[in-house]
Every structure is written in structure tokens, then in C-alpha cells.
Amino acid sequence: MSIADWSFLAPARRLAWDFTQARTLTGLALPPSYRSFSEQVGPGSVGGLFYVCPPLPMPPGGASLAGHHAHWRANLAEMRAHWREEGVEIGEDEALEQDPAFPPVELDRLFFFGGGHNGELLCWDTARPLPSGEFPIHVIGMRYARIRRVADDLQGFFQAMMRADAIQRALGPGYAPIGATFEPW
Helix, strand or coil: CCCCCCCCCCCCCCCCCCHHHHHHHHCCCCCHHHHHHHHHCCCEEECCCEEECCCCCECCCCECHHHHHHHHHHHHHHHHHHHHHCCCCECECCCCECCCCCCCCCHHHEEEEEEECCCCEEEEECCCCCCCCCCCEEEECCCCCEEEEEECCHHHHHHHHCCHHHHHHHHCCCCCCCCCCEEEC
16 A cells, blocks of 8 residues: 655655555445555545545544445435435436436435535445545535546545636536645544
8 A cells, every 4th residue: 555645735744544444334345545555644624625524433422434424325225215216316417417428326325424614424335445545535526416527536635626627617617726725524
């Protein structure tokens, strides 16, 4: 595993996480870029828009990766049930517009690991692991109407969101590129 250089975003910190415990709680081998981000940058706000959940509760009893995922998994199930009542199955264009440049996402295989302060969701496509140990990163817009694949790793995701073309393709024309800023929690 190569250690990503996060200096473009924040001065390096040295945070220790029990990734074995995090894997037990999530049932997922955590991607290398997530691990290096967690160790070197840590929980906080990136570019004033996005956040990445810490691998374990912080402070104890607080937000964590497994808790965030469980919350949004339940929320997605509620939305799907509502849409079925309305006669629209999630995954159809009317319910969740998929990225035409990539194979359709299996919604039950998404793992939610972060989000945006406006309600956007960051998720890994665990159905398509990459040889690097990463999972493709997708973003679901704040109205849960579209899902877009953005990058193959977390560093690539943040670098893409710093470009107008990429953030607008992923989230819509009203979004400006994020800056290379980090505010720790």
C-alpha cells in the first residue's frame, strides 16, 4: 500500500485508529486511501463541503463509519419503499439517475462513508473492488436524484471536486469547485 500525500489539503497529523476493530464493525476491508486520509488528515470538513466519517466513534458514542453507513442504508430503504408506493423503482431514471459512462450501480452494494454539508452522500461501490484495494467512489446528489462515479480513490475524489467540470458533472451546475482546505472536527 502506498501512502498518499495529503499535504495539498492539510498539514499531516498522526492519528491512530484501530482498523481491525473498524473492519469488524463495518464488515469491510477499508480502502488504502481512506486509511491514509484517516491517519494523516482525520475527521473534519474538506473544502467547506464534504466530510469523511472517522473509522471508529469519535468521541466514544459519537459519529462513526459504521453508524453513518447504517443510518443511510436505512434512509435509502425508506426512500425505496416510498418510491415503490408511488410506482417508481429506485434505479429507474425518474428515481435515481445513474451515470451513463459506467455500468449501473447495485444500490444494495453501496457503502456510505461520508457526505456533504448540503445532504450529498459519498459511497463506495463494493460490488466492483479495484486491484489497488480501493472501491470506486460515487456521490449521490442532495436530492437523491442522481448518482455519479467520481474517482477510484479518495484523493482522486477531492482533487476532482476542485475542478468546476467534475463537481458540476457530479452534483449539478450550481456547484463551485471546492478549495484545498480542511477544518478539523
